[in-house]
Amino acid sequence: MLPDLATIAPQGCGPIRSGAAAIPAPLRQQIVESVRAAGAIARVDLAKQLDVSPATITSLVPELIGNGLLAEDLAPVRQGQRGRPPTALRLVPQAAYVVGLKLAEFRHTAVLMDFAGGTVAEAAWDRANPQRDIGQLATEARQLVDRLLTQAGIPCSLVLRAGVGLPGFIDHRTGTVHWSPLLPDGEVALAARLSTALGVPTTIDNDANLLTLAELWFGHGRAHSDFVVVTIEQGIGMGLALGHGLYRGENAFGMELGHTKVQLDGALCRCGQRGCLEAYISDYALVREASTALDLSVREAQPAQIILDALHDQAKAGNEAARSIFRRAGRYMALGLANVYNLFDPSLIILSGGRMRYDYLYADEVLAEMATQIIQTNRPPPRFEINAWGETGWSRGAAVLALTEATATLCIPEVLA
Amino acid sequence: MLPDLATIAPQGCGPIRSGAAAIPAPLRQQIVESVRAAGAIARVDLAKQLDVSPATITSLVPELIGNGLLAEDLAPVRQGQRGRPPTALRLVPQAAYVVGLKLAEFRHTAVLMDFAGGTVAEAAWDRANPQRDIGQLATEARQLVDRLLTQAGIPCSLVLRAGVGLPGFIDHRTGTVHWSPLLPDGEVALAARLSTALGVPTTIDNDANLLTLAELWFGHGRAHSDFVVVTIEQGIGMGLALGHGLYRGENAFGMELGHTKVQLDGALCRCGQRGCLEAYISDYALVREASTALDLSVREAQPAQIILDALHDQAKAGNEAARSIFRRAGRYMALGLANVYNLFDPSLIILSGGRMRYDYLYADEVLAEMATQIIQTNRPPPRFEINAWGETGWSRGAAVLALTEATATLCIPEVLA
DNA sequence: ATATTTCTTTGAGTAACTAAAATAATGCTG
């Protein structure tokens, strides 16, 4: 019946994996990461969590303690039970430091983070005259870091790495910026530039990814293997965590929820295309509607934020036109979220951001409408969390970027000596 | 400046991984899989690919040969070069067999696959009177497998496992069907039922996932770590491969591209919601428009396929109304694909399916329009592949499901003895 | 024939574990 059955797969079959198989993190590193995740944890529990024998933990821990990464804690993890009480292990916060920077058009923020993930110092930098200039950006970053260090009284030498996030299209593997509102057009090898400016190896990433990392490390995503983070600032950002890690897409250009199309030939977006979600719910979209629909006393040359605030006030005051503007934006938001849910099937969606001034987009009605637009099954309903970090969310995520790599380098046997 | 910096992370920070770290496949299994992927490969090349020393390969291979999984090949991999010619290793196809079944409403298909991934036999089963009955389905599956075995002259005992795919909401981990058009409503423990009916351990999965597996193993996806498969049959299916493996979503309910919303308060979908992509491009959507827009000679009680064919003919003949129906469907298809691309950022989108009768949705204009709706960067443009497998795609994917697990069990040291 | 090149095997050694027994530190019970 078939012509040549034996020769159907002459060149073999099955996925062709290019690199080596995903190598698991060395056990020393896993120990450190587990201790950090737990805060304080006994050796037995570590053994259970990492699925190794207690003997293995015992044999590795003294080395980590000897290098000042780990310490035994006096306070026991458990009490009041029979048996020998466990001795808790903790990270030594002073073992290392990293900095995290979030660069933006009008205000940079920065944190100094210790080895245990604690925030040691914070700083911010308002940009009076933002230019799209690499040198300026590097100088500002340098000065921010200096502020952090003097504030905390920590010498430069203890800082191992830096993580930097900024808006735009960023390839974190190569450390190049393909496009960013902060930089001149064209490819910029920003990671290399900042590494020299800051004097420490520097990793860069998209700012939406930073927030996802922050949720993964400090927020609601800690206990979830897969979740989605949606953030509304200037535009709409999205981050995806898969398997307890950040997923960036094959080319690091994915997750563009804001430019997902929700209407054929729809509203004009600032990206030049039509029907983007962003063109219905971002501030400029609302301002566009406000200026035609409302009789605002000031109608020209006002910053978007002022008009938006006025619109918000009017809506609260009962102005039906203003209300309908927000209502429609909310409905499109629901549609966008439903699409994300139907595609990615996360068990958790985190609505996160620095300011959360777009509360109308996170209203209960929006989430309720979204719930009607997802595939109906008997699975548990989607969970939502709303998280307003303030400014620190982004920069702490950036610090995580650095801390992850710093931890890995500190845990290799040769470094431990 | 911050109130209580030291206590920001009192409970630790960082992702809380529930299970043990993702354990890499044992080397023996990796060897077998690499040999299968390559078809024939020398020990040196295996060592390079798997990033181990040649000595390791040498030490493990005799055991695999002794157990009849591997064999040395007479024909050398390379010739005409200096140096000792490499000896090729191949899988022994007869080492094991698995079956793959694709169950559907009107026609099941099945393949018998050997250890090397070759198709040994195929069979199909037309369902005269499809009922939503578990017993009937199990019997049909059993008879299909019997046909395969007698056709190939292979005893039942050599078949190690079965993989079965069907439409619906299926949890492959538990082997339960939450909903399927083939089965009565309510949860059905189909994997267990089929395991007893077929006499071998059976894994089940959603049919769109099968096609993704088929692309990963036999098709255009083999060399890609991340890609998307979109398939149009009755509805719209989607599969996602991440990191050379099938991604199923946290709850195995994701990838519902067809019920992604492309229009607020849009056309009514058979799922009961409005604005689903499926409501614009599936056959019933086109038929709905055809019956109002066209003066078809037969307008009632005709099967959808007949009306669709007539509509297609009219469009080709120049009927402007018919054309506009297809044109709109194509534009919505472009929108849906653009959304997938903007979110997942795959380097490859595969349009795949059994029949490919929906050629108007895969037309060049559609792909061109899609290209205008994606984020414009200087990255390489999205690659498309169109793949018409015929019937075997689905069932070969199902066999892959079984072969993956069979390979793993054959490669554990105790089994090799 | 001899040198060169490339592939494979051998043999010694090591890192990273494990299992099982021993030791330590507590609570409970009579």
Added chain:
DNA sequence: CAGCATTATTTTAGTTACTCAAAGAAATAT
């Protein structure tokens, strides 16, 4: 309070899964 039960950690003696370096094998080039 002594002794037992219980739980945590450490010690000891392997085992597994590799690596490295050198030797051996099989071809081509001179």
